[in-house]
Amino acid sequence: MVHSPPPLPPGQQSRPNLPRFGMMTYADRFPAKLSQPELSVGGQVTRAGVLSAELGDVERVEQTADFHCVTSWSVQQLRWSGFSFAQVYRQLIKPRFGPFPDADFVVIKGQDGYRTSLPLTDLMGPNVLLADRLNDEPLTVANGAPLRLVAPAHYGYKSVKYLSGMDFWVDPFEIRPWYLRWMTHPRGRVDREERGRGLPGWALRYLFRPSIGPVSRLFKRRLHDHNRAVAKDQST
Ligand SMILES: Nc1nc2c(c(=O)[nH]1)N[C@H]1C(S)=C(S)[C@@H](COP(=O)(O)O)O[C@H]1N2
Numbered sequence: 423m424v425h426s427p428p429p430l431p432p433g434q435q436s437r438p439n440l441p442r443f444g445m446m447t448y449a450d451r452f453p454a455k456l457s458q459p460e461l462s463v464g465g466q467v468t469r470a471g472v473l474s475a476e477l478g479d480v481e482r483v484e485q486t487a488d489f490h491c492v493t494s495w496s497v498q499q500l501r502w503s504g505f506s507f508a509q510v511y512r513q514l515i516k517p518r519f520g521p522f523p524d525a526d527f528v529v530i531k532g533q534d535g536y537r538t539s540l541p542l543t544d545l546m547g548p549n550v551l552l553a554d555r556l557n558d559e560p561l562t563v564a565n566g567a568p569l570r571l572v573a574p575a576h577y578g579y580k581s582v583k584y585l586s587g588m589d590f591w592v593d594p595f596e597i598r599p600w601y602l603r604w605m606t607h608p609r610g611r612v613d614r615e616e617r618g619r620g621l622p623g624w625a626l627r628y629l630f631r632p633s634i635g636p637v638s639r640l641f642k643r644r645l646h647d648h649n650r651a652v653a654k655d656q657s658t
C-alpha cells in the first residue's frame with residue numbers, strides 16, 4: 423500500500439533531500455568516533471555510565487516520517503531505522519543508570535558540542551528514535567553518523583546528530599545564552615509552531631527563511647573540505 427505523506431505543517435516548504443544543516447558555529451565540527459555508537463548517561467542518576475554494544479540488544483524498528491527544520495524547509499517521507507528511545511530508556515537507561523524519578527529535563531548532546539533539551543515526556547513519544555540508518559543506508563557524516571536522535575514531531579534542532587550523551591535533571595535550566603533564547607523553544611513542537619520564544623511562530627518563519635541558502639551552502643562546503651582532508655589522511 424502506498425501512503426501519501428501528511429500535509430505540510432503551517433509555514434513549511436518541501437525540498438527533495440536532507441541537506442547537511444544546523445547552527446553556523448557547527449558547520450566545521452565533525453564526529454571523532456564513527457564506528458560503534460557510544461551514549462553516555464549522566465546528570466541526576468544513581469550511577470553514570472556509557473551504553474555502547476548493549477544497544478544491539480534492543481529491538482530494531484523502522485519508521486517513515488517527515489522532517490521539519492525551524493527555518494521552514496521540510497523533507498517528506500524519510501525512512502529511518504534504529505531503536506525506539508522509549509524502549510532504550512525502559513530496557514537500558516532506567517535499570518542501569520537509574521535517573522532520579524523526577525528527572526524529566528533531558529539535555530541531549532552531540533560529539534560536535536551541540537546541545538539541546540527536551541522534556542523526558544516528549545522523548546518518550548511513539549516515534550522518537552535513536553537512528554543509525556536513513557533510507558536503507560547507514561547514516562553518513564552529513565546526516566549524523568554514527569547515531570542521531572530523530573524526533574519528527576519536533577523541529578529539527580531537537581534531532582541531535584552525532585549523538586554522544588544524555589543527561590537527566592530534576593530542575594530545567596537554560597541551555598542557550600540569553601541572546602539566543604528567542605530562536606529556541608523548550609519543546610519545539612511542530613504542530614503548535616513552537617519555533618522560538620517572544621515572537622509568534624509565523625513571524626519567525628519569515629525571519630529564518632533567508633538563512634536557508636547561505637547556511638546549507640556553508641555546511642556543504644565544510645563537509646566537502648572535511649571529506650577531502652579525511653581522504654588525504656588515508657592516502658598518506
Ligand atoms: N550535533 C548536531 N545536531 C544537530 C545540529 C547540529 O548543528 N549539530 N543541527 C540541528 C538542526 S538546526 C537541524 S535542522 C538538523 C539538520 O539535520 P541534517 O543535517 O541531517 O539535515 O540537525 C539538528 N541537529
Ligand SMILES: [Mo]
Pocket residue numbers: 443444491492493578579
Ligand atoms: Mo534546523
